[in-house]
Amino acid sequence: MGDDLTISGGGATAVATDELFTAAQQLHRLALEAASLCAELVSIDRLVSMNSLGSGNDLSAARRAEFDIDHATAMLGAIEAESRGVGGALSNAAEAYGFSERFIGSLGTQLAADGAAVLGAMTFASAILSPGAMIVGGLALRGLVAAHVFEGDPGKASHGAHPSNWLLTNPVTAAAVRAAAMSMDDAMLTASGLPLPAAQLLGDNGIGLVGLPFAAAALMGVGSTVGLFTETQVRPLAAHSRPVEGPPTGFADRLSRVPDAGTSDGAQVVVEKYEVPGGPDEFAVYVGGTVTFSPEATTEPFDMTSNVANAAGNDGGAFRAVVEAMRLAGVQESSPVTLTGYSEGGGTAARIAASGRFDVVGLTTFGGPTGQIPIPASVTTVIIEHSDDIVPALGGTQVNQQALIVERDVFAGRDIPTQYAVPAHHLEYYEETARLLDAATSDQVKASAARLNAFGAGATSVTSTAYTFERVEH
Amino acid sequence: MIEPPDAALIVALEAQSRGLAAALNRLEVARRDLVPTGAAVWRGRARHAYDDAVQTISTKVDAGIAALRSARDRTDAALAGMADRG
Numbered sequence A: 001m002g003d004d005l006t007i008s009g010g011g012a013t014a015v016a017t018d019e020l021f022t023a024a025q026q027l028h029r030l031a032l033e034a035a036s037l038c039a040e041l042v043s044i045d046r047l048v049s050m051n052s053l054g055s056g057n058d059l060s061a062a063r064r065a066e067f068d069i070d071h072a073t074a075m076l077g078a079i080e081a082e083s084r085g086v087g088g089a090l091s092n093a094a095e096a097y098g099f100s101e102r103f104i105g106s107l108g109t110q111l112a113a114d115g116a117a118v119l120g121a122m123t124f125a126s127a128i129l130s131p132g133a134m135i136v137g138g139l140a141l142r143g144l145v146a147a148h149v150f151e152g153d154p155g156k157a158s159h160g161a162h163p164s165n166w167l168l169t170n171p172v173t174a175a176a177v178r179a180a181a182m183s184m185d186d187a188m189l190t191a192s193g194l195p196l197p198a199a200q201l202l203g204d205n206g207i208g209l210v211g212l213p214f215a216a217a218a219l220m221g222v223g224s225t226v227g228l229f230t231e232t233q234v235r236p237l238a239a240h241s242r243p244v245e246g247p248p249t250g251f252a253d254r255l256s257r258v259p260d261a262g263t264s265d266g267a268q269v270v271v272e273k274y275e276v277p278g279g280p281d282e283f284a285v286y287v288g289g290t291v292t293f294s295p296e297a298t299t300e301p302f303d304m305t306s307n308v309a310n311a312a313g314n315d316g317g318a319f320r321a322v323v324e325a326m327r328l329a330g331v332q333e334s335s336p337v338t339l340t341g342y343s344e345g346g347g348t349a350a351r352i353a354a355s356g357r358f359d360v361v362g363l364t365t366f367g368g369p370t371g372q373i374p375i376p377a378s379v380t381t382v383i384i385e386h387s388d389d390i391v392p393a394l395g396g397t398q399v400n401q402q403a404l405i406v407e408r409d410v411f412a413g414r415d416i417p418t419q420y421a422v423p424a425h426h427l428e429y430y431e432e433t434a435r436l437l438d439a440a441t442s443d444q445v446k447a448s449a450a451r452l453n454a455f456g457a458g459a460t461s462v463t464s465t466a467y468t469f470e471r472v473e474h
Numbered sequence B: 001m002i003e004p005p006d007a008a009l010i011v012a013l014e015a016q017s018r019g020l021a022a023a024l025n026r027l028e029v030a031r032r033d034l035v036p037t038g039a040a041v042w043r044g045r046a047r048h049a050y051d052d053a054v055q056t057i058s059t060k061v062d063a064g065i066a067a068l069r070s071a072r073d074r075t076d077a078a079l080a081g082m083a084d085r086g
Helices: A018-045 A057-125 A131-146 A171-191 A196-202 A212-224 A251-256 A304-312 A317-329 A344-355 A427-438 A443-453 B007-033 B044-085
Strands: A006-009 A234-242 A269-275 A282-287 A336-342 A359-366 A380-386 A404-408 A461-471
Touching: A006 A018, A018 A057, A018 A443, A018 B007, A018 B044, A057 B007, A057 B044, A171 A196, A171 A212, A212 A304, A234 A317, A251 A336, A251 A359, A251 A427, A269 A317, A282 A317, A282 A344, A304 A317, A304 A344, A317 A344, A317 A461, A336 A344, A344 A359, A359 A427, A359 A443, A380 A427, A380 A443, A404 A427, A404 A443, A427 A443, B007 B044
Parallel strands: A282 A336, A336 A359, A359 A380, A380 A404
Antiparallel strands: A006 A404, A234 A461, A269 A282, A269 A461
């Protein structure tokens, strides 16, 4: 099961594994081919009539051939019917699974939202949101920051073992995190004194006036009162060229170009420029993940503050860094651009695509919290998430059903490594998933891959520049 | 007495042979590319049902290939016999 890719989206409502979609598509084509061959055989059969063959022994082989043609025609009719039936059953199973998943998901989100709203109301009733309590909470969070509790990437190896990381590495936890992320607004509304029915009406399950972006914006507002989640400007610190041979040829190749600020040269953004004869320059932008999870913005723009800003729909430090890197690389508003991001880089890349500031034609995200960022349907989008990874779940329910959504339960049926706090988010496993995706055979995956891989084709000159940014101190 | 071969029948059988050869090739390609293999995604009874369904289709495709091959070979044999009488 750990190697199965579950495919959904693409404007369709079906959800199934790549293998199941491939089988359904094969059977559909087989039915069409059998029907076509059947019609062909009927024509062939008319070429020679049994009457013209007489009854003599000299043409007995030709007469038996006529019976063979009749038998083949009958077989092809049966093949068409069987293939159509089984293929249809597979498609129906995928539709039913998709329906069940959405129904259960929406039910869970509704229950979580209601629970959060009730909790929020109780919080309000007990006056936990009193100024004194807020100050105590803020000071406690600042104490954790001072103790470097939030340093480092939870997806990366750490010196200590994490024997209980299975708690954070299963689809149930990820679904609960997703539901909780979607419920924050309900809890906040009732905690602020709004009646429960009014909060439900305004929330995601009502008219959708408030949602995860509202909750994230509120978190930033409250956090700023104690010096947390405070956005800043950014400035380029360094830029250097990187060796590159050509545009990426697949998902694994694409992911390998995403910078890892923690382990390489400190660059957070890489921009590749493709000079295409007879057309405008094209650009591929690669955005790295979170460097520090501290809620206090210091010098690193790829931090938790930027994550929350992405969720709020604001221009966070990471967003500004990518926009500035694109400007420095020569990207114009009309330049065709593809974006690839891992983790926070995925969320930031999605925000860039959603901003409409650039002519983004392709987007690939790996483990990014992208759920509530509305990506334009005109962008060829592939969203890759591990269903046992809590990081993309923090982005809430996935609204981009026009995108190709690829999910994988990485540790289904195998041991969870204890050297990582959140192993399903680790780059190594997304690299595995990218390789599986390159080998996938369903039409949905192949079509999206072909569109993304066509970008930069025919380029006569390819250059790559890596950029490092820092926050400008308050 | 064996009658001389009918020229129109020879032309028709030759066209039939070519048509059958092309159809056979297409069905062999379909057998290779379009009949699903493996069913790792299924478990338990669903896997048995799926395996049985795919096996049924495979058997029918194989039978169709065999019938087409036989039809082509017999058509060619008839043409060869007519040429011998020629």
